[in-house]
Amino acid sequence: MTTPHDEAFLEAAASLGRRLCRDALWAGDRCNWLGDAVEPVGGAMRVVHRALGPDLYGGTSGVALFLAVLHRLTGEAPFRVTAEGAIAQALSRAEDIPPAARIAFYSGWTGIAYVLATVGAAFERMELVERAYALIASAARTAGPEVEFDVMVGAAGAIPALISLQSHERPDDLIALATRLGEHLVANARKSDVGWSWKTLEGQTERDATGFSHGAAGIAWSLLELFAATGSDRFREGAECGFAYERQWLNKANENWPDFRLMPSASSDSGTLGYSAAWCHGAPGIGLSRLRAYELLGGEVMRQEAEMAIRTTTRSLNSEAGLRQGDFCLCHGRGGNAELLIYAADALGDDAARAGAEAVGRQGIEIFGRKNLPWPCGVPDGGETPNLMLGLAGIGYFYLRLYDPANVPSVLIIRPPDDRRWTD
Numbered sequence: 001m002t003t004p005h006d007e008a009f010l011e012a013a014a015s016l017g018r019r020l021c022r023d024a025l026w027a028g029d030r031c032n033w034l035g036d037a038v039e040p041v042g043g044a045m046r047v048v049h050r051a052l053g054p055d056l057y058g059g060t061s062g063v064a065l066f067l068a069v070l071h072r073l074t075g076e077a078p079f080r081v082t083a084e085g086a087i088a089q090a091l092s093r094a095e096d097i098p099p100a101a102r103i104a105f106y107s108g109w110t111g112i113a114y115v116l117a118t119v120g121a122a123f124e125r126m127e128l129v130e131r132a133y134a135l136i137a138s139a140a141r142t143a144g145p146e147v148e149f150d151v152m153v154g155a156a157g158a159i160p161a162l163i164s165l166q167s168h169e170r171p172d173d174l175i176a177l178a179t180r181l182g183e184h185l186v187a188n189a190r191k192s193d194v195g196w197s198w199k200t201l202e203g204q205t206e207r208d209a210t211g212f213s214h215g216a217a218g219i220a221w222s223l224l225e226l227f228a229a230t231g232s233d234r235f236r237e238g239a240e241c242g243f244a245y246e247r248q249w250l251n252k253a254n255e256n257w258p259d260f261r262l263m264p265s266a267s268s269d270s271g272t273l274g275y276s277a278a279w280c281h282g283a284p285g286i287g288l289s290r291l292r293a294y295e296l297l298g299g300e301v302m303r304q305e306a307e308m309a310i311r312t313t314t315r316s317l318n319s320e321a322g323l324r325q326g327d328f329c330l331c332h333g334r335g336g337n338a339e340l341l342i343y344a345a346d347a348l349g350d351d352a353a354r355a356g357a358e359a360v361g362r363q364g365i366e367i368f369g370r371k372n373l374p375w376p377c378g379v380p381d382g383g384e385t386p387n388l389m390l391g392l393a394g395i396g397y398f399y400l401r402l403y404d405p406a407n408v409p410s411v412l413i414i415r416p417p418d419d420r421r422w423t424d
Contacts, residue, residue, distance in 0.1 A: 005403060005404060006358070006402070006403065007403075008362070008365060009358075009361055009399045009400075009402040009403040010073060010074070010399070010400070010403045010404075012361070012364070012365050012369050012396070012399040013070055013073075013396040013397070013399035013400045013403065014070065014074055014076065015369060016375075016392050016393070016395060016396035016399070017066070017067055017070045017074075017076075017079050017396055018076075018078070019392065020033070020063060020066075020067065020082065020386055020392060020393060020396075021067075021078040021079065021081075021082045023386065024082050024085065024086075025051075026085065029084075029085060029088055030085055030088045030089040030092055031060075031082060031085035031086055031088075031089055032051050032052055032060055032086075032089050033051070033052050033060070033063065033386040033387075034049060034050065034051055034052075034386075035049070035050070035052060035379075035384070035385030035386045035387060035391060036048070036049055036377070036379045036382030036383050036384070036385045037049075037050055037058065037379060037382070037385065037390075038379055038380060038382070047379060047380075047381050047382045052386065052387060053093060053096060053097075054089070054090035054091070054092075054093040054094050054096060054097065054112060055090075055097065055106065055107050055108065055111060055112065056105065056106050056107070056111030056112065056114070056115060056388060056389075056411075057106040057107055057111070057152075057331075057387070057388065057389045057390075058385075058387040058388070058389060058390060059090060059093075059387065060086040060087070060089045060090045060093075061086065061087055061090035061111060061112045061115040061116075062111075062115070062387050062388025062389065062393055062394070063082075063083075063086045063386055063387060063388060063393045064083045064084075064086035064087040064090065064115050064119055065083075065114075065115045065118060065119075065388065065393075065397075065411070066388060066393040066394070066396050066397045066400075067079045067080075067082050067083035067086065067393075068080070068083040068115075068118055068119045068122045068123070069118075069122075069397070069400055069408055070396065070400065071083060071122070072122055073400065073403070073404065073408075080123060083119055083123075084119065084123065084125075087112075087115055087116060087119050087128070090112050090115070091112070091116075091131070094109060094112060094135070097109060099142035100142065100144070100146050100147065101148075101153060102138070102139040102142050102143070103139045103140065103142070103143040103147055103154075103155065103158050103181070104148070104152075104153045104154055104157055104158060105151070105157030105158050105160075105161045105414070106151070106152050106153070106157055106389065107152065107153045108139065108153075108158070109135050109136065109138065109139040110136060110139060110157070110158040110161050110162065111157075111161070112132075112135060113131075113132040113133070113135045113136045113139075113161075113165065114132070114161050114164070114165065114414075116128045116129065116131050116132035116135065117129050117132040117133075117165055120132065132165070133165075133174075136162070136165070136174065136177070137173075140177050143155075143177075143180075143181070145184070147181070147184060148200065149184075149185055149188060149198040149199075149200055149219055150198070150200045150209075150213065150214045150215070150218060150219060151212060151213050151214070151218035151219070151221075151222065152213040152214055152218075152280070154200075155181035155182075155184050155185055155222070156185065156218050156219040156221075156222035156223075157218070157222070158178070158181055159178045159181050159182060159222040159223075159225060159226055160221075160222055160225045160413075160414040160415070161414050162174045162175070162177055162178040162181075163175065163178055163225055163226070163229045163416055164414055164415070164416050164417060166178075166229075175229060175230065178226055178229070179226065179230060179232075182222070182223055182226040182235050182238075185198070185219055185222070185223060185238065186223070186234060186235070186238050189238060189241070189242075190208060191241070192245075194244060194245060194248045195216075195241045195242065195243070195244030195245030195246070195247070195248065196216070196220075196238060196241035196242050196244075196245055197209075197216050197242070197245045198215075198216065198219055198242075200214045200215065201214050201261065204261050205260040205261055206260065207260045208245070208260075209260055209261070209281075210245075210246045210249055210257045210258060210259070210260065210281075210286065211257070211259065211276075211280065211281040211282060211285055211286060212279060212280065212281075212285025212286060212288060212289060213279065213280035213281065213285060213331075214280070214281070215246070215281070216242040216243070216245045216246050217242070217243070217246055217257075217285060217286040217288075217289040217290075218285070218289065219242055220238070220239040220240075220241075220242025220243050220246075220289060220293075221239070221288075221289040221292055221293070221413070223235045223236075223238040223239040223242065224236065224239035224292065224293055224296055224297070225292075225415075225416075227239060227296075228296050229416075236297075239293070243289075243290075243293065243302075246286065247301075247305070250305070250308075251273075251275070252308075254275055254312070255283065255308040255309070255311055255312045256275045256277070256282060256283045256308075256309075256312050257275070257282065257283065257286055258273035258274065258275055259273075259274050259275060259276040259281045259282055260273075261274075261281065262274025262275075262276070276332075277312060277313060277316035277337065278331070278332035278333075278336060278337065279330065279331060279332065279336035279337065279339065279340075279412050280331050280332050280336075281332075282312075283308070283309040283312035283313055283316075283340075284309065284312075284313045284316075284336065284337040284339070284340045285340075285412075286305075286309055287305075287306050287308075287309025287310055287312075287313060287340045287344075288339070288340055288343060288412065288413045289413075290302050290303075290305045290306035290309060291306045291340075291343050291344060291347045291348070292347075292413060292415070294306055294347065294348075295347055303348075306344070306347075306348070307348075309340065310340060310341065310344050310350070310353055313337050313340050313341065314341070314353070314356050316337060317334060317337055317338065317341075317356065317360055318356075326367075326376040327376045327377065327378055328364055328368075328375055328376060328377075328395045328398065329377050329378030329389065329390045329391065329394055329395065330378075330388065330389050330390075330394035330395075330397065330398065330411070330412060331378050331389040331390055331394075332378055333376075333377075333378050334360050334364070335360075335364075335394060335395055335397075335398035336394075336398075336412060337360075338356070338357040338360045338361070338398065338402075339357075339398070339401065339410060339412045339413075340353075341353040341354065341356045341357035341360075342354070342357045342401050342402065342405050342410075343410065343413070345357070345405070346405060346406075357402060358402060361398070361399060361402045364395070375392060375395055377390055377391045377392065377395075378390035378391070379391075388411065394411075397411060
């Protein structure tokens, strides 16, 4: 088994970083990129080629995060220069994000603030760190009762990031904001005898969603992080009830949880449920929530569910369909799925999981990196795109995680700095 700090993984990340620096489009001290995305055009969803927005998920702040961490590990000056240009561009377009969405992590100002704090600390630019906290304070003023619930666009994604940022010797107002968002999740949970769930993905599901990005797993995880930060039992109860909601749907034969977006309509004769295997929906993301729950709470049920998710993810990565898919993005590709295996190696001491993640990385280098072929990204029917969650920056970040998992924090499950062991 390859040990961490395999230089091939760092070089794969650096190669992608150099491409991003080469392709950046500059205007003064700001830079942006063009890439493929799926957007509504003429009443239908279509692939478009466009400039990146400011957000962490698909925008320039996500690219800045990758390049800043890459500079920390390589010392190559262009990575720093381009990271600073990318976050400057994100700040210049932050107002494009609607007020109601600004508290979100992946799609809002909290994510931009997280990158500002990371870049500022890495480059000893404390004015960026101060700007991060000012941005969160502004977002908090627009975070009303209409704030969404989930990890991707709502309160659940913001809570762990706020806890992480508060850990940098900041005042308790970030924990107060995280607590307010947690109360919002508790108050709006749909509570039943079998557990708690949340209404997300309006019009896309007939039952409340399972899964990490939009479902109960991610929301429960965020409440669990809030319990760990505050000691408040109401947040632990919410987390455990969210996990319980998903547990009722666990298919032990498949070792997976249904993706209710794929559920047949009530008028359909088929009762077959659909199952996904990605960070956003299905076992890989749900497994991350269970690993974290096992770390914080212990308990055989959490460990058993995490191990089921690990087995399902491993089968998916090794299956013929998984090998054909090729997509290496973080959101719903091989890079994101392998994050569960990287985390399992740490949380469970699972050497086989670590080997599995590294095998995915070596496969990508062999097929795409060494042959200088386009990397398969996560835009359906699209080509390469530069961004973090669907594109080249995220693929590069996956290789940084393989190279130094102890010091490169996951962007798919945000943990406080002490848990991430970010050390010099």
